[in-house]
Amino acid sequence: MKTLHIATGKPYDIIIERGIIDQCGTYLRGVSKAKKAMIISDSNVFPIYGGRAEASLKQAGFETSQFVFTAGEESKRLETIAQMYTALIENGFTRSDIIVALGGGVVGDMSGFAAATYLRGIDFVQIPTSLLAQVDSSVGGKTGVDIPQGKNLVGAFWQPNTVLIDPDTLNTLTPHFFADGMGEVVKYGCIKSEKLFETLEKENAPEIIDDIIYQCVEIKRDVVQKDERDHGERALLNFGHTLGHAIEKEHNFKGVSHGEAVAIGMVMITKASEKAGITPAGTADRIAQLCKKYNLPTCDTTPIEKIVKSSFSDKKSSGDSIGLVVLDKIGESKIYPVKKTDMLGFVTGK
Ligand SMILES: NC(=O)c1ccc[n+]([C@@H]2O[C@H](COP(=O)([O-])OP(=O)(O)OC[C@H]3O[C@@H](n4cnc5c(N)ncnc54)[C@H](O)[C@@H]3O)[C@@H](O)[C@H]2O)c1
Numbered sequence: 001m002k003t004l005h006i007a008t009g010k011p012y013d014i015i016i017e018r019g020i021i022d023q024c025g026t027y028l029r030g031v032s033k034a035k036k037a038m039i040i041s042d043s044n045v046f047p048i049y050g051g052r053a054e055a056s057l058k059q060a061g062f063e064t065s066q067f068v069f070t071a072g073e074e075s076k077r078l079e080t081i082a083q084m085y086t087a088l089i090e091n092g093f094t095r096s097d098i099i100v101a102l103g104g105g106v107v108g109d110m111s112g113f114a115a116a117t118y119l120r121g122i123d124f125v126q127i128p129t130s131l132l133a134q135v136d137s138s139v140g141g142k143t144g145v146d147i148p149q150g151k152n153l154v155g156a157f158w159q160p161n162t163v164l165i166d167p168d169t170l171n172t173l174t175p176h177f178f179a180d181g182m183g184e185v186v187k188y189g190c191i192k193s194e195k196l197f198e199t200l201e202k203e204n205a206p207e208i209i210d211d212i213i214y215q216c217v218e219i220k221r222d223v224v225q226k227d228e229r230d231h232g233e234r235a236l237l238n239f240g241h242t243l244g245h246a247i248e249k250e251h252n253f254k255g256v257s258h259g260e261a262v263a264i265g266m267v268m269i270t271k272a273s274e275k276a277g278i279t280p281a282g283t284a285d286r287i288a289q290l291c292k293k294y295n296l297p298t299c300d301t302t303p304i305e306k307i308v309k310s311s312f313s314d315k316k317s318s319g320d321s322i323g324l325v326v327l328d329k330i331g332e333s334k335i336y337p338v339k340k341t342d343m344l345g346f347v348t349g350k
């Protein structure tokens with residue numbers, strides 16, 4: 001068992017342990033006096049893990065209920081949140097009860113948002129089951145939903161009481177979604193840890209995934225602690241994301257998944273920063289090799305002009321310039337402001 005303590009406004013522990021789902025009730029008891037616990041999950045995850053979580057919660061004395069929605073990003077919308085509120089009301093949830101998010105990032109983001117807003121805020125815990133959720137979305141307290149105008153445009157900062165990570169759950173994840181999560185894993189190595197990057201190069205990540213998850217969560221924890229509300233340091237986590245989001249958008253969020261788009265974005269921006277003399281030559285190739293090793297793409301057919309134009313409408317781009325995340329070297333990153341009018345030239349190196 002490995003524990004990481006996160007000292008945000010509301011401090012909590014992140015625990016990594018194989019089989020922890022079967023003990024989630026005990027861990028929840030340690031952080032909550034709630035009478036009722038509602039498991040919020042999706043149609044893929046609940047049939048596999050819901051029963052085990054429920055049994056453990058019951059054993060620890062919680063009165064349990066469940067809300068299960070159709071798996072997939074399409075469900076990440078306000079209508080689903082409204083259904084969650086209904087389920088919480090119907091089950092008599094008060095401010096002292098608790099929500100248990102059991103699933104990937106979609107489950108975590110929506111359960112967290114429902115928890116942040118129901119009765120002006122109730123407790124929740126995260127049991128992330130996808131690689132992306134274990135290394136990224138369950139840590140840091142960002143919750144939210146998509147609206148027709150864009151992804152994650154409505155949300156709240158709301159920290160969980162605890163995060164219970166069970167690496168065993170990754171055994172049932174599809175290879176596609178495993179690769180998707182690896183996009184973020186590679187990103188952590190690029191921005192903060194040459195050691196992690198080299199480990200990913202030398203070893204086969206799935207064989208040492210517990211340690212990889214620990215290293216990623218530790219990096220995200222350190223960043224989030226410095227900048228809980230996303231005003232500075234947290235922007236480094238967007239390495240590969242400015243162009244990546246634009247690529248996802250150009251594909252209408254189908255065809256190229258998030259981790260894949262981030263992989264392409266990391267390689268593209270690093271090629272550009274190499275040409276600008278910021279990053280040592282050969283770095284983009286090294287990132288591309290690593291992405292390929294973990295079944296991630298490294299280029300896209302969308303014309304570069306379209307990608308750059310699309311990146312301007314990113315919610316994080318304000319004013320005349322864009323804060324691009326670039327690498328001084330593998331493991332060291334910084335924000336590099338580029339004027340929007342210079343962006344195409346920067347990205348193409350012309
Ligand atoms: N809050 C944050 O800081 C943050 C950070 C990054 C991403 N996100 C959000 O996370 C979401 C993406 O997360 P995701 O990739 O986990 O998506 P997801 O929740 O849709 O999970 C991916 C797929 O894997 C399935 N799945 C999950 N765990 C499984 C398991 N153990 N066995 C079998 N199937 C399993 C799910 O049912 C789904 O079909 C996006 O909505 C994104 O905006 C949030």
Ligand SMILES: [Zn+2]
Pocket residue numbers: 184241258262
């Ligand atoms: Zn991401």
